[in-house]
Amino acid sequence: MVPLSYYLILSALLFSIGTVGVLVRRNPLQMFMSIELMWNAVNLSFITFARQYTNMAGHVFVFLVITVAAAEVAIGLAIIVVVFRTREHADVDELNAMKG
Amino acid sequence: MNFPVINPLSVLPEIILLATSIVALFIALFLPDRRGHQLNYLGLVGVLAAIAVLPMLWAKVEVGFGGAIVSDHFALAMDAAILVSALAAFLLGLREVEPGADYVALVLWAALGMMVLTSAVELLSIFLGLEVLSLPLYVLAGFRRDRTTSKEAAMKYLLMGAFSSGIFLYGLAFLYGATGKVSLASIQAAILQNFTSHPLFLEIGAGLVAVGLAFKLALVPFHQWVPDVYEGSPTPVTAFMSVGTKAAAFGALVRILTVALPAGIVHWQPLIAFLAVLTLLFGNLAALRQTNMKRMLAYSGIAQAGYLVVAIAANSQMGVGAGMFYVVAYAFMNIGAFAVVAALSGQNEEGAEIASYRGLAYRRPWLAVSMTVFLLALASIPPLVGFPGKFYILRAAVSSGGVLLAIAIVVGTMISLYYYLRPVLLMFTHSEETESPFPATAHWTAHVTVGVMLAGTLVLGILPGLLTGPLQNAVHAIYGL
Numbered sequence: 001m002v003p004l005s006y007y008l009i010l011s012a013l014l015f016s017i018g019t020v021g022v023l024v025r026r027n028p029l030q031m032f033m034s035i036e037l038m039w040n041a042v043n044l045s046f047i048t049f050a051r052q053y054t055n056m057a058g059h060v061f062v063f064l065v066i067t068v069a070a071a072e073v074a075i076g077l078a079i080i081v082v083v084f085r086t087r088e089h090a091d092v093d094e095l096n097a098m099k100g
Numbered sequence: 101m102n103f104p105v106i107n108p109l110s111v112l113p114e115i116i117l118l119a120t121s122i123v124a125l126f127i128a129l130f131l132p133d134r135r136g137h138q139l140n141y142l143g144l145v146g147v148l149a150a151i152a153v154l155p156m157l158w159a160k161v162e163v164g165f166g167g168a169i170v171s172d173h174f175a176l177a178m179d180a181a182i183l184v185s186a187l188a189a190f191l192l193g194l195r196e197v198e199p200g201a202d203y204v205a206l207v208l209w210a211a212l213g214m215m216v217l218t219s220a221v222e223l224l225s226i227f228l229g230l231e232v233l234s235l236p237l238y239v240l241a242g243f244r245r246d247r248t249t250s251k252e253a254a255m256k257y258l259l260m261g262a263f264s265s266g267i268f269l270y271g272l273a274f275l276y277g278a279t280g281k282v283s284l285a286s287i288q289a290a291i292l293q294n295f296t297s298h299p300l301f302l303e304i305g306a307g308l309v310a311v312g313l314a315f316k317l318a319l320v321p322f323h324q325w326v327p328d329v330y331e332g333s334p335t336p337v338t339a340f341m342s343v344g345t346k347a348a349a350f351g352a353l354v355r356i357l358t359v360a361l362p363a364g365i366v367h368w369q370p371l372i373a374f375l376a377v378l379t380l381l382f383g384n385l386a387a388l389r390q391t392n393m394k395r396m397l398a399y400s401g402i403a404q405a406g407y408l409v410v411a412i413a414a415n416s417q418m419g420v421g422a423g424m425f426y427v428v429a430y431a432f433m434n435i436g437a438f439a440v441v442a443a444l445s446g447q448n449e450e451g452a453e454i455a456s457y458r459g460l461a462y463r464r465p466w467l468a469v470s471m472t473v474f475l476l477a478l479a480s481i482p483p484l485v486g487f488p489g490k491f492y493i494l495r496a497a498v499s500s501g502g503v504l505l506a507i508a509i510v511v512g513t514m515i516s517l518y519y520y521l522r523p524v525l526l527m528f529t530h531s532e533e534t535e536s537p538f539p540a541t542a543h544w545t546a547h548v549t550v551g552v553m554l555a556g557t558l559v560l561g562i563l564p565g566l567l568t569g570p571l572q573n574a575v576h577a578i579y580g581l
Contacts, residue, residue, distance in 0.1 A: 008277075015270060022263050031259055038266035045273040052297070053280035061224060061276070065269065068231045072262055075235055079242055079258050083251045092259070095252045098328045098395075 007048040014041035026091050028080050032073075039069050104166025110219070111164055111171070112157060113150040113179055114212050120146025121208040128201030137194060143204035144190045147211070151183045158570075161577065167283055168225040173574035174351070175219035177424055181347045181431045182218070186211040188435045188553075189340035191545040192442040203243065207340065210236040214344045218351035223272045223282045226352055230268065230316075233348055234261050237341050241333040253332025260315060260325040268312025274305030275356075284360040291365055306361050306368040310375075316349040317405045319375045320382040330398035331452075335445060338394060339438035342401050343431045346408065350427055353412055354420055359578055363415045373413040373505060379406030380512035387519045393441055393452050396519060397434070400478060403512060404430055407493055410505045414496040421575045422492035425567060429477075429489035429560065436474040436553030440467050443546035457523050459531030467542075468527045470550045477557045479520040480513060485557045488564035 014037055021034025043062045050058025084090045108115060124139045124146075154176050162171040189207045193199045213232030220226040238261060242254025276282060278301035279290040289295075296302060311322065318326040330338045363369045383403030390396035408430070411423030444460075444467060445452055461468035477484035490509065497505040560567055 015266075018266070022259070028255065028259065032262070035259070035262045035266055038263070039269065042266065042269045042273050045270070045277065049273065049277035049280070052277070055280060057224075057280075057282045058276060061227075061272075061282070064224060064228065068228070071235060072231070072265075075238055076258050076262065079238060079251075079254045082242065082245060083255045092255070095255060097248050097252055098331050 004048050004052050007044060011041045011044040011048065014038075014044065026093055028084070028090055028092055031092065032076055032080070036069065036073070039065060105164070106166075107162055107164035109157070109164070109171070110162035110169050111216075112153050113183070114215050116150045116153065117146055117208045117212045117215075120149075121205040121212075124201045124204045124208075137199065139201050139204050140190050140194055140199045143199075143208060144187065146208060147183055147186050147190065151180065151187075154180055154183075165225070167285075168222040169216070169219050170221050171219050172577035173570070174354075174424070174578040175215070177571060177574045178218040178347050178351045178427065179215045181427050182211055182214045182344045184431050185340045185343035185347070185435055188343075188439060188549055189336045191549040192336035192339060192439055193334075194545050195442070195543045203240075206236040206240050206243075210240065210340070211344060214348035217348040220352070221284045221355060223276060223284075226356070227269060227272060229348070230352070231265065233345065234265060234316075237261075237337075237345070240337045240341070241329055243337060244334050247332075249332035250334065251332075253329045256325045256332075257329045264312050264315030264322070266312075267308050267315070271305045271308030271310075271312055274301045274308060275361075278302045278305060284355060288360045288362065291360075291362060302361065302366045303368075306357065306366045307371060309356055310353070310368055310371055313349045313353050314375055316345055317353070317409065318346075318402045319405055319409060320379040320402065323379070323383070323402050326402055327395050327398040330401065331392060331395045335394065335438055335442040338398075339435045339442070342398075342438070343427075343434055346401075346405060346430065347427045350408055350412070350423060353409075354423065355578065358412060358415055358420060369413060369415055372409060373502065376406050376409040376413050376505060377508045379403065379409065380508045381515075384512045384515040384519075388515065390519070391454055393454050393457070393523070394438075396454065396523075397437055397441070400516070400519070401434065403516060404434070404478070406512065407490060407509060410497050410502070410509060411493045413505060414493075414500040414502055416496060416500045417575045417579060418492075418499060419496040420578065421568070421571050422489075422496045424571050424574060425492055425564070426489040428567060429485040429557075432485055432553050432556035432560065433474050433477040436550060436557060437471065437478065439546055439549040439553060440471040440474065443467055443542035443550060454523050454526065458526045458529055460527040462530060466547075467550065470554050471527065472524045473554060473557060475520045475524055477561065479517050483558075483561045485561040485564070487561060 018034045018038035022031050025031050043065055046058040046061045124142050157171055158176055186207055210233050213229050217229030217233060220229045238254055238258045241257045242251050244250035275287060278296045279287045281287045281290055315322045357368050383399055383406055387396055387399035390399060408423055408426055411419045477486040480486035480490040494506050494509055
């Protein structure tokens, strides 16, 4: 059997990739996908820990996270569409009406 | 087996808010244009009803949902601050946002999420509370779709909010992974009895949770989204989210860090203290060079969050009590200041520049004097409510050995005097201009808000004892004494 720590390391790697993606990418859709990657990396951690303790709380947590993530995507995409309907490129660096 | 007890009493104020929002959405179906300003008053009634049941619930601690939600004195006190800010969102919203059922429902849901967050004592309910408060606020920030700044605010808030939620969630995963428990009480018990799988997991978990909430609380260096979001959002929404989110995030931080993770074993204190000092210095310095009133108040809000976090860093019962007092004080001062901004600005926020406040005292004496009181309170000049608030925090910091934190507070306050007093000076400077950039009249509800906040700022400033008694109970409640 694969040791549980491998899953935790994989989850940490995925989370880091997501974090770097948010910080480096400038396209809001790609940033949003990176955020989703972070959330799902966390899900993997929850499942691993649930396996380790053989209790169901981690599984329940993952279901809740998936549900909330779905709601977040719905709202997020709606906002992205509203913002970029009037613009040519989807690039967060162009969102600079406010400064200081 | 035993079924877990649901106990609706533990979420009675939340149920009232939810019911109001559903009624509002339902009524909107039958309105000719599916909107209607009158629904705003319905929201107002709902919030007032929720405030009215708080004293009735004060008598007894109610535990609900199998121990996931606790309606104790701490939660109820924070709920009061949250509901007051929701009240302001409705009172101020009438003019600027053209509210309909959607606005009413979104504000009520956000307030509901905040209240769940302050009364949540399980990781699951904490996460749900945080998300229920965040999602409606993303939409509310962009509520004025016709304005570029509002859309931009929504976008920035969404990306930073979801990003910080991810970090927070990872922290929760580590807390669960370290102990195998989801309830804060059993996590604490596991830590105290040394039943943890890996001490490093606890440290990482505490750190990630602190960073995730630092985004919500607007602590430096996780504050970059705040000025843009506060400036771009409609003013009523800004007033609501600046106070409500801070109260809720403070509640969660207190419950997770000071109560569930004993500072002697899990070393979160240096991190929080570091963030507090950074926030106090940077927030105040950055506020100095602002020319837009809302943006200045945003940076002032960052600095104020710094004071709040010092109370957590003190890690004592006194610190928690002082922080709670400060949340209430901040609610009155800050909503008051935003209410004046909202009363002065018209549909499109003309005149949000500080320069346009010149000579205001000669044209709109009532609003100018009120603004002066709120700004002086934020600068913590006695006998206004900011003064006892800051005094308690200073006291808590010093008595738990945080002399450096106390020095940071004093330095930050000194810097803040400049930017709080500059608009006051401008307002009382005579100007030759006869033409005012502001609309001639404000909606009566804006005046009511200003009046209520003014009363709170003055009364609690002169008689802080009115609040400290109940807060003492609240502190005992969370420490389980």
